[in-house]
Amino acid sequence: MKALKIVVLAKQVPDTRNVGKDAMKADGTVNRAALPAIFNPEDLNALEQALRVKDQIPGTKVILLTMGPGRAAEVIREGLYRGADEGYLLTDRAFAGADTLATSYALACAIRKINDVDLIFAGRQAIDGDTAQVGPQVAEKMHLPQVTYVEEITEIKKGKITLKRRLERGVESVECPMPCVVTVNGSAPTCRPRNAKALMKYKHARTVTEQQDSSEDYITLYTERPYLAIPEWSVNDIESDLQQLGLTGSPTKVKKIENIVFQAKEARKIESNDEGIEDLMKELIENHTLG
Amino acid sequence: MNNIFVICETENGKISDVSLELLTKGRSLANELKCQLEALVIGDHLADIEKQLYPYGTDMVWVADDSRLVFYSTLPYTAIAVQLFKEQKPQIVLLGASSFGRDLGPRVSSALASGLTADCTSLEIGDHEDKRAGKQYTHLLYQIRPAFGGNIVATIINPDKRPQMATVREGVMKKAIHNENYKGKRTDLDVSKYVKDDDFVVKIIERHIESSKVNIKNASIIVAGGYGVGSKENFDLLAQLAETIGAEVGASRAAVDAGFAGHDRQIGQTGVTVRPKLYIACGISGQIQHIAGMQDSAMIISINNDPGAPINKIADYVITGDLTEVLPKMIKYYKKNTK
Numbered sequence A: 001m002k003a004l005k006i007v008v009l010a011k012q013v014p015d016t017r018n019v020g021k022d023a024m025k026a027d028g029t030v031n032r033a034a035l036p037a038i039f040n041p042e043d044l045n046a047l048e049q050a051l052r053v054k055d056q057i058p059g060t061k062v063i064l065l066t067m068g069p070g071r072a073a074e075v076i077r078e079g080l081y082r083g084a085d086e087g088y089l090l091t092d093r094a095f096a097g098a099d100t101l102a103t104s105y106a107l108a109c110a111i112r113k114i115n116d117v118d119l120i121f122a123g124r125q126a127i128d129g130d131t132a133q134v135g136p137q138v139a140e141k142m143h144l145p146q147v148t149y150v151e152e153i154t155e156i157k158k159g160k161i162t163l164k165r166r167l168e169r170g171v172e173s174v175e176c177p178m179p180c181v182v183t184v185n186g187s188a189p190t191c192r193p194r195n196a197k198a199l200m201k202y203k204h205a206r207t208v209t210e211q212q213d214s215s216e217d218y219i220t221l222y223t224e225r226p227y228l229a230i231p232e233w234s235v236n237d238i239e240s241d242l243q244q245l246g247l248t249g250s251p252t253k254v255k256k257i258e259n260i261v262f263q264a265k266e267a268r269k270i271e272s273n274d275e276g277i278e279d280l281m282k283e284l285i286e287n288h289t290l291g
Numbered sequence B: 001m002n003n004i005f006v007i008c009e010t011e012n013g014k015i016s017d018v019s020l021e022l023l024t025k026g027r028s029l030a031n032e033l034k035c036q037l038e039a040l041v042i043g044d045h046l047a048d049i050e051k052q053l054y055p056y057g058t059d060m061v062w063v064a065d066d067s068r069l070v071f072y073s074t075l076p077y078t079a080i081a082v083q084l085f086k087e088q089k090p091q092i093v094l095l096g097a098s099s100f101g102r103d104l105g106p107r108v109s110s111a112l113a114s115g116l117t118a119d120c121t122s123l124e125i126g127d128h129e130d131k132r133a134g135k136q137y138t139h140l141l142y143q144i145r146p147a148f149g150g151n152i153v154a155t156i157i158n159p160d161k162r163p164q165m166a167t168v169r170e171g172v173m174k175k176a177i178h179n180e181n182y183k184g185k186r187t188d189l190d191v192s193k194y195v196k197d198d199d200f201v202v203k204i205i206e207r208h209i210e211s212s213k214v215n216i217k218n219a220s221i222i223v224a225g226g227y228g229v230g231s232k233e234n235f236d237l238l239a240q241l242a243e244t245i246g247a248e249v250g251a252s253r254a255a256v257d258a259g260f261a262g263h264d265r266q267i268g269q270t271g272v273t274v275r276p277k278l279y280i281a282c283g284i285s286g287q288i289q290h291i292a293g294m295q296d297s298a299m300i301i302s303i304n305n306d307p308g309a310p311i312n313k314i315a316d317y318v319i320t321g322d323l324t325e326v327l328p329k330m331i332k333y334y335k336k337n338t339k
């Protein structure tokens, strides 16, 4: 079968699942800097699906694409360690402040530049925003069909892909022509771990900015092994309409941010012994909360 | 023009609860904005569907009824919504934050280059001043939602682009009949003018969707279990108490993730929102994302072996102890005192 070209959209996110006490500043706001930056969990599920296609169809190329600040290159390295072939970092001040629509537009422009892509995989949603909007909006911007909430690829044949979707109350199997956008659910298989060989091979993979910032002299390394250079694309590298990027291209604006404060109540303590529980149940029955 | 639209979801010929909840909210927003409330229903065999919508104060029901539209599919549904909105120019469009609304909403908003806010927990009307541009906006939709993993609440606005779009999870808004005898109008769309053959390239091969059996949202008493319940077997203890006192069983996300309870029982920011008259939290620590879905319960009992569990702060009664010992006692003494 014809080898495929797959783009996996990945995002570096603060680990909002572990917002501990130390992650809150004295004024009650979230100290983002104190949160570890991680590979968005469902994007790893998406990467795994792409790698499975590569296992099946020899010659298939898995390309990571991430948009973010310079340090988001970590996500690309992590993907290379796990079996991806290449990665691109989309980074520019012009992209800053983007809502999901402007983000999707920038990503769609970058995918067009990668060119000739058969499949675009993304995680269902990112844990810092939980919107699940970027996948479908990239699809719309590229005028491609989309299949969301995917748990499994069942078949790829004759330019079509068959996928199983996990919905609230069941499953659905759909057949979709390629190219298309697929968003992968957290219930899909977890991503394979780093591969020791790939880790050795890509340990020194760096973007141009990282190469320049590094104190060591890597110049010969990057001329001898060009695969170690992670391409960094700015707004000038993609064909785009500036009006649709970043803050300007974002129809939604944040008006206000508030911290959540709960009103503590004065609770009544109930003994967990027989007497305590019996009294409580009697009281609830008498005041008609129960029965 | 300039009205409020709700894109409705149907299940076996019935408008789903989340759509009716949004119509209820839409009605009150429409009163405030002095505009009309309109609904869009897409599907097959939709005769009389408008009758389910009028009592919620719907002034206009747009119907796209075609055998090819029997199941939700992104492309044809998007094509219909996008073209209708280009013609009707709504100021606000609301959808349920279900797999339907979260697939369709972003697609429609991207095609219209308008903004969309996911999973709103509150919708209000308000003004806005853009000092830098020296612009004054009135009657904007404030889309209020938790952000950053639920640790903060953000108010989002779309100052310039229309429609202002938002999705809301089931149970967050309250469903209420506006007027049993309310009369609106129905308009049937000529579907062939809205969809092309190309919109049907994605084929549904198989579908196994169960109708919802669990009804925690409307339960007046909920016995909810968390990770502290420890096992599926221990969850049976909750089921026994629930059966004894006439309650439904709910769960925290950690309990659902651990496989103790099904997805449809999850309460919280990414599950359903509930407001029962009594909520019994068993082995639930009370993280912000869980509390977001149950804090409006009229009465809360917490059973936890950790006296410092955060949920105790919002509880009316705190029982510090092991739930495997406390629950059987509750069952025993309820039975003893109701005979």
Ligand SMILES: Cc1cc2nc3c(=O)[nH]c(=O)nc-3n(C[C@H](O)[C@H](O)[C@H](O)COP(=O)(O)OP(=O)(O)OC[C@H]3O[C@@H](n4cnc5c(N)ncnc54)[C@H](O)[C@@H]3O)c2cc1C
Pocket (backbone or CB within 6 Å): A016, A017, A127, A130, B149, B150, B225, B226, B227, B228, B229, B251, B252, B253, B254, B255, B266, B267, B268, B269, B270, B271, B282, B283, B284, B285, B286, B287, B288, B289, B290, B293, B303, B304, B305, B306, B309, B321, B322, B323, B324
């Ligand atoms: C974006 C996002 C969305 C989320 N959405 C939701 C959501 O919708 N709903 C939700 O619930 N969570 C949600 N979460 C997860 C949430 O942050 C918590 O992880 C989760 O609620 C914890 O569940 P728990 O209280 O059951 O488990 P734990 O925090 O592990 O608490 C277990 C509790 O059980 C007690 N316990 C242990 N053994 C016993 C015993 N024998 N008897 C009595 N008590 C015992 C312990 O003291 C502890 O308090 C979300 C998280 C994120 C980041």
